[in-house]
Amino acid sequence: MDNLLDRVQNVLLLGPGPSPVAPSTYQALSRPTLGHLDPFFIEIMDEIKANLAIVLGTKNTFTIPISGTGSAGMETAFVNTIEQGDRVLVLANGVFGNRMIDVATRLGADVDVLNFPWGQPVSIDQAADKLKQNQYKIVAMVHAETSTGVLNPAREIGDLLKSTDSLYLLDCVTSLCGMPVEVDNWHVDVCYSGSQKCLSCPPGIAPITFSDRAMEKITNRASKVPNWYLDMNLLTAYWASASRVYHHTAPINMLYGLYQSLYNVLEEGLEQVFLRHQKAHARLIAGLSEMGWEMLVAEPYRLPMLNTVKVPQGIDEKALRARLRDQYLIEVGSGLGDLAGKVIRIGLMGYGAKEENVDRLLKAIQEILK
Ligand code: PLP
Numbered sequence: 232m233d234n235l236l237d238r239v240q241n242v243l244l245l246g247p248g249p250s251p252v253a254p255s256t257y258q259a260l261s262r263p264t265l266g267h268l269d270p271f272f273i274e275i276m277d278e279i280k281a282n283l284a285i286v287l288g289t290k291n292t293f294t295i296p297i298s299g300t301g302s303a304g305m306e307t308a309f310v311n312t313i314e315q316g317d318r319v320l321v322l323a324n325g326v327f328g329n330r331m332i333d334v335a336t337r338l339g340a341d342v343d344v345l346n347f348p349w350g351q352p353v354s355i356d357q358a359a360d361k362l363k364q365n366q367y368k369i370v371a372m373v374h375a376e377t378s379t380g381v382l383n384p385a386r387e388i389g390d391l392l393k394s395t396d397s398l399y400l401l402d403c404v405t406s407l408c409g410m411p412v413e414v415d416n417w418h419v420d421v422c423y424s425g426s427q428k429c430l431s432c433p434p435g436i437a438p439i440t441f442s443d444r445a446m447e448k449i450t451n452r453a454s455k456v457p458n459w460y461l462d463m464n465l466l467t468a469y470w471a472s473a474s475r476v477y478h479h480t481a482p483i484n485m486l487y488g489l490y491q492s493l494y495n496v497l498e499e500g501l502e503q504v505f506l507r508h509q510k511a512h513a514r515l516i517a518g519l520s521e522m523g524w525e526m527l528v529a530e531p532y533r534l535p536m537l538n539t540v541k542v543p544q545g546i547d548e549k550a551l552r553a554r555l556r557d558q559y560l561i562e563v564g565s566g567l568g569d570l571a572g573k574v575i576r577i578g579l580m581g582y583g584a585k586e587e588n589v590d591r592l593l594k595a596i597q598e599i600l601k
Contacts, residue, residue: 242556244562247578252431253491285501287438289422293440312445324350324352326377362392374412381528398421403424410505410534420445431582515579548566
């Protein structure tokens with residue numbers, strides 16, 4: 232019988248995620264599966280929680296991995312904190328900001344949106360004006376907007392919100408472990424991420440953390456959390472050290488993968504990891520500008536791990552991406568929405584953020600263009 236998996240190629244993942252996985256993480260995934268209440272697995276769970284808190288820059292007790300991809304992190308953040316009719320402000324400048332609007336609207340929130348052009352950051356002044364005019368239960372923003380490659384001012388928005396009653400929800404799916412994320416210093420109440428970007432674990436786990444203030448809102452809700460699987464009141468009973476009440480069967484081997492990817496990041500050192508991302512990013516920008524290619528995003532707002540490049544006139548970006556994939560075994564991402572056909576998105580995430588990978592990509596593009 233033909234096994235399709237025998238034909239899976241080792242593609243260099245330089246798109247918007249998933250990112251390349253380190254051999255140690257692949258090894259971790261194939262360790263023997265333990266029971267989800269096994270005492271040794273519980274030790275692993277405790278260390279995952281502690282290490283997640285370190286990379287998120289938080290002392291929050293409620294810091295756990297959610298079973299599911301980054302979108303499960305987003306759902307968990309909103310479904311637990313929103314109650315019917317709550318006023319929510321979303322600061323949006325791309326696909327994932329728009330997804331927040333959709334998720335919050337489906338939960339019956341009264342959603343207000345401050346939109347910014349794709350490719351530009353959220354304006355702190357406009358956000359400040361909006362917050363003067365209205366009071367919100369929740370203000371939400373994406374830190375690193377993967378659809379455009381824009382870095383949003385997470386610390387500054389936190390400063391605006393710290394003296395208000397609004398909960399601050401921040402999406403750090405793409406930024407976590409590729410650049411500083413400081414949940415406590417930035418006064419973030421709920422922050423979630425995904426395993427498949429700068430953590431370099433396969434997709435399937437979403438780290439999340441809740442401040443005491445956010446947990447207070449969740450435990451004092453007038454109505455039950457409308458989603459059983461993602462209800463933090465139930466999940467914490469499994470993840471809290473004292474209780475360990477069965478909720479759902481944890482994805483054991485995925486959690487081994489997360490454990491190992493956190494281990495790898497912390498062993499290298501967060502600062503060193505950030506520097507490696509910066510160096511790879513700088514080399515890419517230098518190489519592309521030598522070729523005369525321009526970036527979509529102005530320099531101060533560029534993400535190191537997600538580079539959006541304008542495709543010069545006369546180059547068929549779809550054909551370019553197809554040849555990179557088929558001939559050179561390199562994946563890069565397409566543009567989304569209005570940017571489709573106009574840009575390519577080059578991810579330098581986690582284990583993939585290396586200068587040698589940048590050189591391999593640039594050489595491949597140059598050969599194709601010849
Ligand atoms: N938020 C951001 C900023 C993302 O980049 C992504 C995925 O690319 C998501 C949320 C959703 O994550 P997932 O596709 O893992 O569900």
